[in-house]
Amino acid sequence: MDKKTYDRGLEIRTEVLGKEYVANAMRNVDDFNKPMQELVTEYCWGAVWGREELPRKTRSMLNLAMIGILNRPHELKAHIAGALRNGVTKDEIREIFMQMTIYAGVPAGVDAFRAAREVFAAQEQKP
Amino acid sequence: MDKKTYDRGLEIRTEVLGKEYVANAMRNVDDFNKPMQELVTEYCWGAVWGREELPRKTRSMLNLAMIGILNRPHELKAHIAGALRNGVTKDEIREIFMQMTIYAGVPAGVDAFRAAREVFAAQEQKP
Amino acid sequence: MDKKTYDRGLEIRTEVLGKEYVANAMRNVDDFNKPMQELVTEYCWGAVWGREELPRKTRSMLNLAMIGILNRPHELKAHIAGALRNGVTKDEIREIFMQMTIYAGVPAGVDAFRAAREVFAAQEQKP
Amino acid sequence: MDKKTYDRGLEIRTEVLGKEYVANAMRNVDDFNKPMQELVTEYCWGAVWGREELPRKTRSMLNLAMIGILNRPHELKAHIAGALRNGVTKDEIREIFMQMTIYAGVPAGVDAFRAAREVFAAQEQKP
Amino acid sequence: MDKKTYDRGLEIRTEVLGKEYVANAMRNVDDFNKPMQELVTEYCWGAVWGREELPRKTRSMLNLAMIGILNRPHELKAHIAGALRNGVTKDEIREIFMQMTIYAGVPAGVDAFRAAREVFAAQEQKP
Amino acid sequence: MDKKTYDRGLEIRTEVLGKEYVANAMRNVDDFNKPMQELVTEYCWGAVWGREELPRKTRSMLNLAMIGILNRPHELKAHIAGALRNGVTKDEIREIFMQMTIYAGVPAGVDAFRAAREVFAAQEQKP
Numbered sequence: 195m196d197k198k199t200y201d202r203g204l205e206i207r208t209e210v211l212g213k214e215y216v217a218n219a220m221r222n223v224d225d226f227n228k229p230m231q232e233l234v235t236e237y238c239w240g241a242v243w244g245r246e247e248l249p250r251k252t253r254s255m256l257n258l259a260m261i262g263i264l265n266r267p268h269e270l271k272a273h274i275a276g277a278l279r280n281g282v283t284k285d286e287i288r289e290i291f292m293q294m295t296i297y298a299g300v301p302a303g304v305d306a307f308r309a310a311r312e313v314f315a316a317q318e319q320k321p
Numbered sequence: 322m323d324k325k326t327y328d329r330g331l332e333i334r335t336e337v338l339g340k341e342y343v344a345n346a347m348r349n350v351d352d353f354n355k356p357m358q359e360l361v362t363e364y365c366w367g368a369v370w371g372r373e374e375l376p377r378k379t380r381s382m383l384n385l386a387m388i389g390i391l392n393r394p395h396e397l398k399a400h401i402a403g404a405l406r407n408g409v410t411k412d413e414i415r416e417i418f419m420q421m422t423i424y425a426g427v428p429a430g431v432d433a434f435r436a437a438r439e440v441f442a443a444q445e446q447k448p
Numbered sequence: 449m450d451k452k453t454y455d456r457g458l459e460i461r462t463e464v465l466g467k468e469y470v471a472n473a474m475r476n477v478d479d480f481n482k483p484m485q486e487l488v489t490e491y492c493w494g495a496v497w498g499r500e501e502l503p504r505k506t507r508s509m510l511n512l513a514m515i516g517i518l519n520r521p522h523e524l525k526a527h528i529a530g531a532l533r534n535g536v537t538k539d540e541i542r543e544i545f546m547q548m549t550i551y552a553g554v555p556a557g558v559d560a561f562r563a564a565r566e567v568f569a570a571q572e573q574k575p
Numbered sequence: 576m577d578k579k580t581y582d583r584g585l586e587i588r589t590e591v592l593g594k595e596y597v598a599n600a601m602r603n604v605d606d607f608n609k610p611m612q613e614l615v616t617e618y619c620w621g622a623v624w625g626r627e628e629l630p631r632k633t634r635s636m637l638n639l640a641m642i643g644i645l646n647r648p649h650e651l652k653a654h655i656a657g658a659l660r661n662g663v664t665k666d667e668i669r670e671i672f673m674q675m676t677i678y679a680g681v682p683a684g685v686d687a688f689r690a691a692r693e694v695f696a697a698q699e700q701k702p
Numbered sequence: 703m704d705k706k707t708y709d710r711g712l713e714i715r716t717e718v719l720g721k722e723y724v725a726n727a728m729r730n731v732d733d734f735n736k737p738m739q740e741l742v743t744e745y746c747w748g749a750v751w752g753r754e755e756l757p758r759k760t761r762s763m764l765n766l767a768m769i770g771i772l773n774r775p776h777e778l779k780a781h782i783a784g785a786l787r788n789g790v791t792k793d794e795i796r797e798i799f800m801q802m803t804i805y806a807g808v809p810a811g812v813d814a815f816r817a818a819r820e821v822f823a824a825q826e827q828k829p
Numbered sequence: 830m831d832k833k834t835y836d837r838g839l840e841i842r843t844e845v846l847g848k849e850y851v852a853n854a855m856r857n858v859d860d861f862n863k864p865m866q867e868l869v870t871e872y873c874w875g876a877v878w879g880r881e882e883l884p885r886k887t888r889s890m891l892n893l894a895m896i897g898i899l900n901r902p903h904e905l906k907a908h909i910a911g912a913l914r915n916g917v918t919k920d921e922i923r924e925i926f927m928q929m930t931i932y933a934g935v936p937a938g939v940d941a942f943r944a945a946r947e948v949f950a951a952q953e954q955k956p
Contacts, residue, residue, distance in 0.1 A: 226691070229669065229880075230676065234681055241868060242803075245800070247796075248794065256767045263768055263771050264771065265391075269682040286755065288356065288755075289753060293750055293756070295357065296746045297769065297772065298552070299391065300550055301388055301551060302393070305393055307354050323707075326703075363749075369741070374540065382509070383509065387514070387547075388551065391552060392646055412501055416499060417510060419496055420511075423934065424492075425933070426934040426937075428645050429647070431647075434611055438603075450580075480923055481946070495614060556772070558777060559776065637894045641898055641929065645898065674895075677807065679807040796862070796864065799865065809899050809901035819861075822861070
């Protein structure tokens with residue numbers, strides 16, 4: 195493991211997905227999933243998100259389109275919240291999901307709008 | 322927007338997915354999802370479902386196979402109910418999902434049968 | 449193996465995909481792929497296509513939508529030719545692929561139209 | 576149907592997925608899904624799992640990777656439990672899902688680890 | 703059809719994919735694919751690309767990630783060329799495909815880099 | 830980058846995919862794809878293939894099933910050749926692809942057999 199890349203990854207992951215999300219992931223680390231947590235933190239968050247060549251906002255926008263198509267609602271919701279943290283506006287989220295509707299089909303789009311609605315509702319209920 | 326195509330789409334969508342489904346969708350329309358609701362109603366339901374070249378029953382049959390493969394259970398259940406409304410019989414639904422099992426694999430088929438069972442059970446519980 | 453189901457499968461496969469296609473497949477049978485050829489012939493063509501509950505034309509229509517989404521151009525072209533044999537008209541093929549465009553996205557639709565054009569062109573060149 | 580292949584399939588299916596799972600599936604058999612249950616038992620469990628050329632442990636390992644990619648959490652959980660029955664260790668399950676993360680992407684991997692955690696937790700709660 | 707949306711779509715499609723691409727598509731229009739050409743031009747290029755809420759450069763970036771995952775090399779290459787026209791730099795294309803590698807897996811990423819290489823090579827050969 | 834993991838990755842990649850394949854990849858390295866080559870070598874081949882918890886033969890078997898489903902023929906062929914290098918027999922390749930046929934559908938299976946045939950034929954033509 196490259197410790198510096200890992201640390202950078204943990205930092206970015208926390209800034210994008212939120213302290214609560216990462217604290218929860220860390221609390222659940224056990225012998226079974228530890229190597230996976232490290233792999234994802236180092237490579238996904240450190241080695242790729244850590245590259246300066248794209249702003250985080252753009253990376254978040256790409257992720258919404260990609261994870262929506264990949265059909266992973268749990269991850270999609272985490273990244274909708276992350277996108278808002280990275281400065282993607284609700285209007286931009288709508289546009290991304292409308293464009294996804296065209297290229298990946300109506301059911302993918304409808305599911306993405308449902309996920310967004312759930313994330314927005316959860317955030318409004320927070321004190 | 323082409324108002325005539327939109328209106329035709331809203332009419333077909335209501336006939337296929339049911340008044341309740343569409344009323345619920347309309348109640349949830351807000352600034353965020355309004356352009357998406359309009360896009361889907363005009364293009365999916367008006368511009369394509371509105372074409373006369375295929376009977377609605379055939380369109381419903383295609384949708385069951387397609388949405389089953391696309392792995393979108395929420396939409397699949399809405400279209401199983403829609404297929405029954407369009408005259409697709411339970412026996413035909415079984416055949417479609419068995420054929421899907423062969424071409425898209427056993428897990429896709431098993432999930433589609435589970436979705437159908439849930440739709441049938443929900444309908445039997447209605448007064 | 450259930451010999452009767454296999455024989456029925458071979459018969460249907462030949463009627464749908466054409467003598468030439470099946471003869472070619474049979475010529476290529478060797479120790480490596482023989483169990484696969486038998487599996488596909490018995491289960492896909494015998495156990496499922498052999499069921500009477502859906503007419504072959506309907507099965508072909510479903511296959512165009514399914515194989516288009518599954519993104520397998522070689523199989524798609526074989527089944528476009530098979531669909532024509534089973535009485536699906538060119539207009540119906542267009543409608544199926546337009547509906548697929550809406551539900552599975554524009555790139556899937558564009559590729560399906562390209563496959564259809566290639567099949568039609570190949571058939572026009574035959575004496 | 577080939578009765579011998581079906582019987583062999585039912586036996587293997589029971590050994591891999593467990594008596595409880597298969598008893599439950601059998602209890603739910605009705606006119607609608609009976610042909611599907613028979614197809615899956617004969618074709619999937621008899622004609623393929625019944626082949627001696629790969630040990631069951633290897634087949635289970637392949638299934639974890641495949642069903643994880645196919646994004647079918649219900650089936651994935653049944654096959655994680657089945658893999659444990661077939662001698663796949665927890666460490667091996669982790670390795671399979673880490674390799675899947677590389678080839679099919681992080682969201683697929685994260686979802687697979689979540690499914691494994693749920694299966695392990697359910698098993699620990701059993702008396 | 704909404705003539706204004708169609709015309710706007712044709713204009714944008716031409717600006718993004720190039721005069722040559724669209725002229726070629728138009729030359730190939732026949733009775734079979736005319737309704738599809740119109741649907742794609744109006745719905746994809748007019749009703750969605752025509753929305754001002756996202757700059758075209760962003761839409762191109764999203765498309766590279768989406769069409770790469772959707773595994774449609776022909777469309778991907780057209781949109782790599784389109785992205786260059788819309789001001790996406792080669793460095794940005796690399797970053798998008800590296801991020802796609804993490805979220806959708808190494809084979810998807812490797813194929814996208816291959817497509818980019820082909821597009822760049824073709825452009826260098828032009829006078 | 831973790832130099833040790835990268836070097837280990839390059840070694841394994843060469844052993845699995847062959848000197849020719851890796852030499853070719855290295856010859857094509859340029860400013861555009863260098864970061865990608867490094868990411869794949871370190872992350873895929875070093876950090877995951879480099880783990881001792883699964884034998885390489887097992888990793889190759891998993892890859893055949895996964896890449897077959899992911900529908901990436903170019904990568905699939907490279908990994909069929911790699912699997913033979915890692916001791917997977919032709920009979921085992923057949924079994925993997927037959928099991929994939931069941932879980933991912935007939936078109937995925939048929940395409941995988943076609944890829945295997947091409948790899949075998951290319952190898953027989955080598956002096």
